[in-house]
Amino acid sequence: MAVGVSRPQVLCPDCLRRRVPAAVRRVLGTLEDAGWQAYLVGGCVRDLLRDVGPKDWDVATDARPEAVMALFPRVRPTGIAHGTVTVLTRGGPVEVTTFRVEEAYTDHRHPDAVRFVAEIEADLSRRDFTINAMALDSGGRLVDPFGGLEDLLIHRRVRAVGDPESRFREDALRLLRAVRFAAELDLEIDPQTLAAVGPNASLLTHVSAERVRDEFSRIVTSRAPGRALEVMRQTDLLAQFLPELLEGVGVEQNIHHRYDVWTHALLSVANTPPRLELRLAALLHDVAKPRCLVVENGERHFYHHEVVGAHLTRSVLRRLRYPTAVIDRVVHLVRRHMDLHHQRDMSDAAVRRLVRRIGLEHLDDLLVLRRADRIASGNKPGAVSRGTRRLLERIDRVLAEDAAFGLKDLAVDGHDVMRVAGIGPGPAVGRILNALLEAVLDDPGLNTRPALEDLVRQYARALERGEALPRPAPEPAEAAESATAAAGPDPGREGRDDHA
Numbered sequence: 001m002a003v004g005v006s007r008p009q010v011l012c013p014d015c016l017r018r019r020v021p022a023a024v025r026r027v028l029g030t031l032e033d034a035g036w037q038a039y040l041v042g043g044c045v046r047d048l049l050r051d052v053g054p055k056d057w058d059v060a061t062d063a064r065p066e067a068v069m070a071l072f073p074r075v076r077p078t079g080i081a082h083g084t085v086t087v088l089t090r091g092g093p094v095e096v097t098t099f100r101v102e103e104a105y106t107d108h109r110h111p112d113a114v115r116f117v118a119e120i121e122a123d124l125s126r127r128d129f130t131i132n133a134m135a136l137d138s139g140g141r142l143v144d145p146f147g148g149l150e151d152l153l154i155h156r157r158v159r160a161v162g163d164p165e166s167r168f169r170e171d172a173l174r175l176l177r178a179v180r181f182a183a184e185l186d187l188e189i190d191p192q193t194l195a196a197v198g199p200n201a202s203l204l205t206h207v208s209a210e211r212v213r214d215e216f217s218r219i220v221t222s223r224a225p226g227r228a229l230e231v232m233r234q235t236d237l238l239a240q241f242l243p244e245l246l247e248g249v250g251v252e253q254n255i256h257h258r259y260d261v262w263t264h265a266l267l268s269v270a271n272t273p274p275r276l277e278l279r280l281a282a283l284l285h286d287v288a289k290p291r292c293l294v295v296e297n298g299e300r301h302f303y304h305h306e307v308v309g310a311h312l313t314r315s316v317l318r319r320l321r322y323p324t325a326v327i328d329r330v331v332h333l334v335r336r337h338m339d340l341h342h343q344r345d346m347s348d349a350a351v352r353r354l355v356r357r358i359g360l361e362h363l364d365d366l367l368v369l370r371r372a373d374r375i376a377s378g379n380k381p382g383a384v385s386r387g388t389r390r391l392l393e394r395i396d397r398v399l400a401e402d403a404a405f406g407l408k409d410l411a412v413d414g415h416d417v418m419r420v421a422g423i424g425p426g427p428a429v430g431r432i433l434n435a436l437l438e439a440v441l442d443d444p445g446l447n448t449r450p451a452l453e454d455l456v457r458q459y460a461r462a463l464e465r466g467e468a469l470p471r472p473a474p475e476p477a478e479a480a481e482s483a484t485a486a487a488g489p490d491p492g493r494e495g496r497d498d499h500a
């Protein structure tokens, strides 16, 4: 321990016993009994000091990995070259890493080499931010050479350990980590640290899309996503991996909106519960508005921005390497975010078709988005518009009828179709099933075995004659998918107060 540095006791023995699982304490004890130093480090120390239960436990020691492996019966050599051994305990895995420093980062991401060292202070100095550069020993004493405790609890700031410029140049992922910790822990980024983000933002291109995605997801689902996104705009971080969103900056809308497209997106995210797909959909729902803007008689319109936006969303999320399931869900929500507007003269069949298009499992999410969208417009009272409320009532009514909204709700299945039509498996089965659904969406009374079997026979004969079967009518907006983005007004949509 460095001379003259006192180590305050920040957790009493009782608190330690209560907050640190026995299995983790035993790992520290086993190392100490063997004559080594052992500390809790990183995120778990931060969380203990904030009085939050840590998600995982990291231990730092001066014992070399081989010595650590010899001390514990169940270990996994996670990253021996970097000094990390995972000790498997009954309380879960504990990562034990040898004190180390990192040398030269020529690729702005990974150290060229690591070197084991004898002192915890040296190990802490390689860590990114002061709040992450604290260590706690088994007696509850804190090693805090950079003022992390005060930064965490008093100044409430994310501050780089050492010179921010060089720390960001070493590892560009830290640029996003700074924003992420600020967003998750509700801290400010220290001005000097913040000043070094912008000039180094372009180094983010050295970071893999997957790492960017993981940090971005945590930022988007954090408790202060709007502020974090604004910081990422101002520091040019967003320009590196999501420039499409910046197209909305300063794009004024129309009488229905108080804010520009960008601010509206931030407010939408902030008013959505912290689930990744919902938050991404809120962030991206109007991403195509700038590209769809047309001015007619002095009025600004964004025709079909949900269609263009769905395409844009897919390409953005693919680039960021989101899993297909996440992408499909977000794209669907963006594509459908205008659907909960009541349209004039909607028949019950049209309402059933709408439910079919949205998918029952997406209805609640769409409603959540609709509410966030409305709040984020800045000048509309009430959680939902009259039009939306009327549509929801009609949806409730068709749902209560126990109608069919998908192939699985039909009174017959593919086997029945093959048997009745006398055909084998093939595309004709699907075509007939879809045609049956169309018939049932028009008239739910047809959803009985005998009625559908009659229809199957009719459709099979029609197919034999080479005739086409009923198919879903294209939506007005669908035309825009193949044609240009800004086609023309969508007739018949009611409650214009609530969209554009």
Ligand code: ATP
Binding pocket: 041, 042, 043, 044, 058, 126, 127, 128, 129, 132, 133, 171, 173, 174
């Ligand atoms: P969380 O687990 O909530 O993301 P954490 O602080 O535990 O937070 P990890 O990524 O698990 O973050 O890393 C553990 C510790 O390792 C950090 O607290 C920090 O001390 C150090 N660390 C992690 N990544 C970096 C990095 N890119 N540069 C410097 N130090 C880092």
Ligand code: MG
Binding pocket: 042, 043, 044, 056
């Ligand atoms: Mg961690």
